[in-house]
Each structure stands twice: as C-alpha cells, then as structure tokens.
Amino acid sequence: MLGFLVGEALRDLRRAGRVAVSAVVLITLSLAALGGFWLVSSNLGRAVAKWRDRVRIVVYLKREPSAGDVAALLERVRVMPGVAGVVFIGKADALRALKQVLGKDAGVVDQLPVNPLPASLEVTPSAAAATPEGARELLARLAVLPEADEVAGSADWVERFSHWQRLLTTIGLGVGAVLAAAAILTVTTATTLILHARRHETEIMRLVGASEWTIRLPVLLQGMMQGLAGAILALGALLVTHSVVSPRLEPLVSLTLGLSELVFFTPVAVVALLGAGTLLGGLGGWLARAAREP
Amino acid sequence: MIELHRVSKVYSVGPVKVPALREVSFRIGKGEFVVLTGASGAGKTTLLRLLYRDDLPSEGDVEVLGYGLVQMRRSQVAALRRSIGVVFQDAKLLPVRTVYENVAFVLRVLGTPRRDITARAFDALRAVGLSARAQAYPTQLSQGEAQRAALARAIVRRPPRLLADEPTGNLDEAMAAEIVDVLKDIGAGGTTIVLATHQARLAVALRRRTLTLEGGRIVKDEG
DSSP: OHHHHHHHHHHHHHHHTHHHHHHHHHHHHHHHHHHHHHHHHHHHHHHHHHHHHHOOEEEEESSOOOHHHHHHHHHHHHTSTTEEEEEEEOHHHHHHHHHHHHGGGTHHHHTOSSOOOOOEEEEEEOGGGSSHHHHHHHHHHHHTOTTEEEEEOOSHHHHHHHHHHHHHHHHHHHHHHHHHHHHHHHHHHHHHHHHHHTHHHHHHHHHTTOOHHHHHHHHHHHHHHHHHHHHHHHHHHHHHHHHHHHHHHHHHHHHHTOOSOOOOOOHHHHHHHHHHHHHHHHHHHHHTOOOOOO | OEEEEEEEEEEEETTEEEEEEEEEEEEEOTTOEEEEEOSTTSSHHHHHHHHTTSSOOSEEEEEETTEESSSOOHHHHHHHHTTEEEEOTTOOOOTTSOHHHHHHHHHHHTTOOHHHHHHHHHHHHHHTTOGGGTTOOGGGSOHHHHHHHHHHHHHTTOOSEEEEESTTTTSOHHHHHHHHHHHHHHHHTTOEEEEEESOHHHHHHHTSEEEEEETTEEEEEEO
C-alpha cells in the first residue's frame, strides 16, 4: 500500500512539472538562508562560549600577603557568589610573566631597581557571573576586600559580541520565515494544480470505497517530498559552500575569534533541517487539501 | 437487498425547486437483475446516485443490506461502496493509464496484495473479453471497448452489487448487445444488477424485471 501511495505521489509531482520545481527551489532557498545564518551563528556562539570561559577579573593587592594570609584570602574569595576559581599571583610571578611577554626585550626588566608589579588575585567568574551584570556585581564584592587596591576586568565586550550573534540569529530566522511562507504558498499552488489534475483519480477512489487517508495521503506525501528534496538540496549547497569557504576563512577566524575550525551542522541539526523541509512541504500539501464530499 | 421507502429528491436551483424523484418505493432481492428505464430526466441517474450514496434523499430512506444510508457515517460509506460496482455512460477511465492500470488501480487503492493484483485484473479483463487490449490507453479504445474496460474495473473487486448507468447509451446496437451479454454473464454469477437505460427496446430484449420511471415516479414495475 505504501508503495502505491508513494508511486501516486511521484506521479503527481511529475504532473505538477515546473510549479513543483519552483516549490522545491523556494524551499531550498529558504532552508539555505536559514541554515546559512544558523551555521554562522552557531560558530559565533562557540566563540562567545570560549571567550566567556576566558573572562578574568584581577584584584590588585595593596601589599604582598604572607604565605599563611594567602591561603585565608583565597578561601574568602573562593566562597564568594559568582566565583568559579581564584589563583594568587605573587609579585615575583607577575615579573616572570612580564619577562615572558617581553621575550627578547626581557632584559629591560632587570634594569628596574625594585619590582614595581603588585601581587594580585586572578578570579575566574562562574558561568552566571560571566555576564555584564554578574561581572559588575562580582567586581563590587571584590573591591570591598580590605586587601584590594584596585579591581579590573569586565564581560561587557563578550556580551556585545553575544548581542551581535543573537541579532544575526534573529535576522536568519526572519529571512528564513519569509522565504518559508513563500515556499508554503508555492507548494500549496502546486498541490492545488495536482488536485485538479488528479480529480478523476480522486473520484474513482471515492467511488470504490477508498478510505479518506488513502485519498489524501498521496497529496500530503507529494508536498512532503518537495520539502524533503528542497532540504536535501539546501544541505548539499551549504555543505559545498562550507567545504570551499572554511579552509580559506579558518586562519582569519583563528586569529580574530580564536576558533581553530569552522564546524558544520551536527547530525541532530541535519535531521532538524530535513524535518523542517519535510514539514514545510507537508504543510503546503495539507493546506491545499481537497474539498470533502457531502 | 436494496430497499427504498418513499424516497423523494428535490434539487434547488436558486429559488426554484426541481423534483427529481417523488415517493419512490421498491425492493430488489439478492442476485436480481433489474432494469430501470425511462426517458432522459426521469430520475434514473438520481436514483442510482442515492444507491451508492453519492447523494442523499430529501425525504424517505434508502436501505442496502438493512443499513439506512441516510444515517450512515462517512467511514461506513466507504465500506458500502466497497460492496458496489458502478459503471457510467462515459466510462470515466483514467486517460493517462492503460486499461490494465485502470482496472488494477481499484485493487491497489483498496490495498490488495501486489501478488494478487495482476491475476485478478486479468480475470476481470477476460470476463469482459478485453485481455488482449490490456496495454492500450483509453484514447486507443472504441466506445464499446472503453465501456467493457469500465465494466472490468467495476467487477474486479467482485462486488455483490453492480449499478450501471446508461452503459450502452453511447453505443451502436452491436456494441450495446456485447455489453448486455457481459452484464448477463455477471448477473448469472449471482451479482445483483441495476441497469439504468433510456433504451426501451433494450429493456424489453433483456426480459428482466423492469421499473419504469416517469417524472420521478415509478409508474410500472413488471417482469
């Protein structure tokens, strides 16, 4: 029975001809646009997540505490809300780090009469505190430590970046939705033509006592086939684009975003896109359903 | 068994009411071959449409096998139609399918196992003498052949009831005689047949029970 229903759906698609092709092209365009924005957005999302992990707040201390005081200070900071971890950096450690940064010019540091760098605490905020609000609250808490001279760091720039990522996702959804609406209308038009072309079949099917599902399923199936074909084409186009573009862009994104590679969709996302295409087509087919008999 | 109780049918054309059937009552037993005759517009087609529930009466009730068709649910209508074969004057063959595909289509629609379809479709085509034209398209058939193909499609499910609406209406006498012979053979197998025709001579030649319709009323029930 399924073979018959699928066969009828394929026959209907051949009948619809160019209108069915237009519907497939529109579904391809809408899903390619949606998928393209989704890909860019998900890679930016990875960069945002990575940078959130790198957010640090530095508490410069008035004077270097003794070894015993360091342990107590670290414990007091560790239990503060919004703190995921804390590391003490002594004056000597800070100077060593500076020398590493200066590289071949590290000799300049040796000319200094005294070590001018302060001891500090490097605080890693928890995920909840790695937002502008959370970071500001944590800064306020750390600033009131009696040992603190100055507190530096914020998550504003990460949040601004995250804002752009969300904006991109919204634009993608908007463009995708407009194209998807056009695709649904085209599938509906194609299906209406198909229903007209198969009116004799429908009449015979009703006459011989076919169930309503047997009559309607080929119509729904041809819509779903158009949607699935569009989704497969869109995924193919995105895959080709990704494999061509990503090797050229990866050095740039590694430098600017800190991402070693640009990832493609996960298997779940691929299934979701295929499902979305099938659903779009099916919806178009369903909307054009035939008038029921009295 | 088919039974009509005081069935009337009125069509509304704008404000105008056009009566097609007026208080028609009769009963057809299992395996009977009944000819429904009358001039064009007498109500034959309307009556047949009520029998396979393509339309509902304005008054009265139609019963098939004891089931009232007026109260019947949609799902039951499909079951009713699976027990009735229908043939029309214009054959209503699907033009993009061969004769074999037209006949097999019915079986495929009803979910008949694939392995049985070919054998049953050819059985039906043989019964109407059309197996040699199985691969022809409807446009390549004569009117008589098209009508026989429509008959094959109607009987391929081996329904216990067959309704034929002017199946010889477009045919010359020789072709009409062929169709009538096929119908007689089908009837001989125990199928209940209701044949609607405006051709009075055909009704007489058949020598079967004949119901004569005039202005939507049964005016004669003889034979």
